[in-house]
Amino acid sequence: AQSVTQLDSQVPVFEEAPVELRCNYSSSVSVYLFWYVQYPNQGLQLLLKYLSGSTLVESINGFEAEFNKSQTSFHLRKPSVHISDTAEYVCAVSNAGGTSYGKLTFGQGTILTVHP
Amino acid sequence: DAGITQSPRHKVTETGTPVTLRCHQTENHRYMYWYRQDPGHGLRLIHYSYGVKDTDKGEVSDGYSVSRSKTEDFLLTLESATSSQTSVYFCAIRAGDRGYEQYFGPGTRLTVT
DSSP: OOEEEOSOSEEEEETTOOEEEOOEEEOSSOEEEEEEEEOTTSOEEEEEEEOSSOSEEEOTTSOEEEEETTTTEEEEEESSOOGGGOEEEEEEEEESSTTSTTOEEEOOOEEEEEEO | OOOEEEEOSEEEEOTTOOEEEEEEESSOOSOEEEEEEETTTEEEEEEEEEETTEEEEOTTOTTEEEEEEETTEEEEEESSOOGGGOEEEEEEEEOSSSOOOEEEOOOEEEEEO
């Protein structure tokens, strides 16, 4: 069975400060990893994904995440946040291959609040 | 935008009544999923489908049933709604056989009184 742990339920930061949202997973097989963002009263939007290749993946709006297999982590970072980054961020993991039917296991989410 | 719509978007119903939520997609995706989202629990899989008439249970399937008679529609039914089923329900599709990422609909907020 897989599990995902997001260590911080809430992260407050000031505008233009750097931020790191932590995600650790547990799995006995190879994994694919995802970060989603959810704005109030909306569905989840895919922010970035790791499937294979480079362990550092980037999104179009300045976020990046690094897959660390030895530490089973996939932390999300941004060097300078904006007010508009205020949202809930959810980490997810899936078995790489096999017959899991693409099922995702989600963390409980981290609410990022950016203050002016 | 993965072309996913959910209906209704909001519903209030009484305990013991049947409720059906609809998920509709326009891009012929094979895999579809129903989740519920609750504070402190995150997203939990209720049921999923891997083709027309091919469905299976997720981790929180008790009290729910699903049907998929057409590729584009995946229905979630609460046979007899209970207050514990008050939640936000999300439908998702999986993008292609190689891509494991899922794309989500806008959600349905269900309140059972």
